[in-house]
Amino acid sequence: MVTSAWKRFLTFYRRLPPSTTALLLILLAVLIGNGLYLVGESNINPIWWTANISTTVCHITCGRPMIDPNVGFITQPLGHLSAMDLLHGHLPWWNFYEGLGQPLAGEMQAASLFPLTLLFAFPAGLLWFHICLEFIAGFSTYFLAKRLGVPMIFATAAGCLFALNGTFAWVGNAVLNPIAFLPLLLLGIEMIYDSAQTKNNRGWFLAAIAIAVAFYSGFPEVAYFNGLFALGWAAVRLFSLPSDSRRRAVGRLGIAGGIGVLLSLPILVPFADFSKVANLGHHTAAIDGTAHISIHAIQMFFDPYVHGTLFTNLNVASIWGGIGGYFTASVGALALLGLFGKRLRPLRIYLAAWTVIGLCGAWNFLELRKVWNLIPLIENVSFGRYIMSSCELSFILLAAFGLMDLAESVKAKRRFTVTTSVMLLGLIWIVLAASSLNDGIVYGHRARYIYAFLDAIPFIAIIALLVLGRLTKYKIVPLLVALVLVGESLLMFGVPGGGSAKIVNVDMGPISYLQKNEGDYRFFDFAVLTPNWGSQYGLNELNAIDLPFPEKFSKLIETQLYPGLVPSNQFVIHNGMTGMIAQENEIVTHFKNYEAASVKYLMMPQALVILPALTNLGVTLAYTDAKVNIYEMPHPRAFLSTRSSSCTVTTTNVNKAVVNCPNGASTLVRTELMMAGWKAYVNGKAVTITSVDYGVYQSVQVPAGTSTVTYSFLPPHEKYAILLALLAALFLVGMWIYERRYLMRDRLP
DSSP: OHHHHHHHHHHHHHTSOTTHHHHHHHHHHHHHHTHHHHTTSSOOOTHHHHSSSEEEEOSSSOOOOOSOTHIIIIIHHHHHHHHHHHHTTOOOOEESSBTTOEESTTTOTTOTTOGGGGGGGSTTHHHHHHHHHHHHHHHHHHHHHHHTTOOHHHHHHHHHHHHTOHHHHHTOSGGGGGGGGHHHHHHHHHHHHHTTTSSOOTTHHHHHHHHHHHHHTTOHHHHHHHHHHHHHHHHHHHTTSOHHHHHHHHHHHHHHHHHHHHHHHHHHHHHHHHHHTEEOGGGGOGGGGTOOOOTTHHHHHHSTTBTBSTTTSGGGHHHHHHOOOOOOHHHHHHHHHHTTOSTTHHHHHHHHHHHHHHHHHHHTGGGHHHHHTTSTTGGGSOHHHHSHHHHHHHHHHHHHHHHHHHHHOHHHHHHHHHHHHHHHHHHHHHHHHHHHHHTTOOOOHHHHHHHHHHHHHHHHHHHHHHHHHTTTTSTTHHHHHHHHHHHHHHHHHHHHHHHSOSEEEEOHHHHHHHHHHOTTOEEEESSSSOTTHHHHTTOOBSOEEOSSEEHHHHHHIIIIIOTTOSSTTEESOOSHHHHHHHHHHHHHHTHHHHHHTTEEEEEEETTSOOOHHHHHTTOEEEEEOSSEEEEEOSSOOOSEEESSTTOEEEEEETTEEEEEETTSOEEEEEEEEOOTTEEEEETTEEEOOEEETTTTEEEEEEOSEEEEEEEEEOOTTHHHHHHHHHHHHHHHHHHHHHHHHHHHHHHOO
């Protein structure tokens, strides 16, 4: 009976597409790479290292598992809020819980309209969100490599390598979202070129969709860099076509780009409208045009943990803050080999040139950053972080070409030992060069052994390649080389998860208290439930950290809440206990302004002693536990209030109020940020919203008697954006249906 079932399974499996095995192997590699999270040995929830409201149980030490804390400030809480809005039938246009309120979809990093964001509704949503991106990246890289002529087994290795790339392993926040769609876009370009000599429009559909989902995924800067890389790719590959086919190919590329942008308008237009009235923080600072990562980062590109795991070595803390990924040593050896092959020679040169010039720009070697800055919009972005994904893909494709050459070319087999030896010498230099930055760093007994093993992994991989280089007469050697590449990538990829906390226990007491008592008021945080975790738990939090950041709120902070705070797009506690005491003094000085912003509660850690000046102003203890004290302000302004004391206001939700003014007309003030896109209706009739109190809050006129006031927000110009996107979608679907029928008609006898 078992034999019969096995035979049926084999019969079924043989009927599946030929690429099924490859895709399953890529899927398996991704699951293994995330295995510690999947089996519960590590916890991916970033609240334990981006807020101070939890306790943890760790393996050896609790190491930081990701570089960018915005995974906790933005990706997780705003992604969760967006998912819950969508599941409750609301489009996520506005976030009431952050600061004085601000656009949610227009903020962009939340990826509010990106389909995979729905995963954030689940407890392990962040993990599965990342895993799905890694699947997409791996699968599309596999199909791209296959279309470029790479044999299936080596294309599978390429898919595994890009699914486990260094940016996915390290960065964590929305920077990595568009990366998954770069190989998909390149695959669409290749499909366009493959069909350029026919009437078949294959490819532009896929390229247009890849462009659109890259924008919807939430980080336009990375999508822009990837678009530049794809443009260069398209230009290089265009000359591989016969001259009479190039015009048709360029036309289809133009259609793909145009339709892709039109499909993206529902997310790009809110972002553009918000950016016009936003504080863009460091992105507008002149220093960004010259900022670069340290030359020491090159050591971490090929020996990622030569300085220990993320942020364990304080001597290189600034390097971690700017770096965006790594390559691994074995991939470097094969990429160097792939550079010398003859097949697809122009493309190989382009991949190598992009990587070299990109990394030189990241280091500002020979002042190349200034050359990059000549490209529009490049000057105001974190170049070293955002260029990495395209460089990683370039390296991986070169490595796939190197594997292909190793299996087919006698010259490549001879060069293999040379390129591997070069990488071994490079590793030796890396260890020697890194020693000065590792001196004086003291690790625990077990940690020293772990770091020694991690540092040995690249050497083990390269030595394995050197041994295999002596056995190239055997046909199985290229396969074994591919296994070494994937094996090293798996080990490197899993390290951050291995250092993460095993168990995270969030102190839900203060959160539950605020959920029951806060209502429409706000709380102010003293580095306990840091922003924007209030959005995760449905709590109105005056603190905020974001980019873009509402300019009106920035000015209110600078003039009425905390003059001199830098940067003003981060309304958070800086400098530990010193910063908390300074913030207390600011609240004392500007007490009425905080109450006017509807701040009812102050959330403080137990270690912080409340200033007597605050208690003298009427601040009282409302809640306490082992970690947190919550204090209540005496007279906070209600979220919705009138200028007349005789009026009463009853609210059913943040967008609806019943106002009764028996003694005459009055002004209804709403302490929500005033921004274009808000509309108000009194008894169903549209009324004008004006701004009050330094141009920040909303006000409308209400008549005598009882009135029902409702509010709604839609980003300016969004109706036109949605209309154009729908027309583009109809065109794409119509063309696809037409082509399917056209192809079927041609195939009929």
